Amino acid sequence: MEKLSTESMTVERKGIFDKNHKKRFELTFTCKDRKPEKSILIIGLNPASADISILDTTTTFILNNLIPMGYTTMTVCNLYADLFTQRLKPSEVASNTENRKYLEEVLKRGFDAVLLGYGNTFLTNKFVKEEKEHLLKLLKPYKEKVVDIVDDKGEYERLKATHPLMAGRYFPNRWKLRPFEFEEKNTLKEAGNGKLPEKAGEDREKKLPGKIKKPEKDKKEKKQDEKDNPNQDSEPVAFAEADKQVSGEETDTGGSNSKDLLHTPR
Secondary structure (H helix, E strand, O other), rough: OOOOOOOOOOOOEEEEEEOOOEEEEEEEEEOOOOOOEEEEEEEEOOOOOOOOOOOHHHHHHHHHHHOOOOOOOEEEEEEEEEEOOOOOHHHHHHHHHHHHHHHHHHHOOOOOEEEEEOOOOOOOOHHHHHHHHHHHHHHHHHHEEEEEEEEEEOOOOOOOOOOOOHHHHHHOOOOOEOOOOOOOOOHHHHHHHOOOOOOHHHHHHHOOOOOOOOOOHHHHHHHHHHOOOOOOOOOOOOOOOHHHHOOOOOHHHHOOOOOOOOOOOO
């Protein structure tokens, strides 16, 4: 019998919650005894699970793609810390101040990279837009380290802050981390105001029967939440028709209860 070789790896999991387990501020995976050490902070939309013993689809994609890149510590935080098992409802979040402060402190740890992976949902929601703008301000001192995901062939290079779930499904094991473009026009800033890039806007007008209107009163925000996002960390990209990123429902960053997607890269 030929000699056998044995390989082993220990991955430690650590979750940071509030005392009532209603919020999860951090989920960190550490590959023990791996050298050289290399760390990355992933910022998603919101967590959906308080059980760190379960690996959902999004987390699995993160580990399967970032560990081969050499990362030994992977810390997952989110725009919101509130746990929503079905869907994120920004208007029901009483305050996000505690999570903002936590993100500010986490950034001081000196990560080798900061990956924006909150996807492109809720682009017309004023609450989420405010959180994204606040986060980008926090990240300005670290802008040289901020990245997002694109595929190694550039087929999905139009997409910004791509969600790991979408990336894991459409180009698994082909992730490439590129510098995030803070100052690019017609992306986050305009999309947050309900505007689409010029070309995407033209495409959307041709394909959709009507325009999406923003809610006129705050009391309509709850209804708008459900319209904008079918599930919490889902990656039906708003606006999916514009970028052709996703044209179905996709769930996760806490749950893996998703439907199949139709997608055509450009």
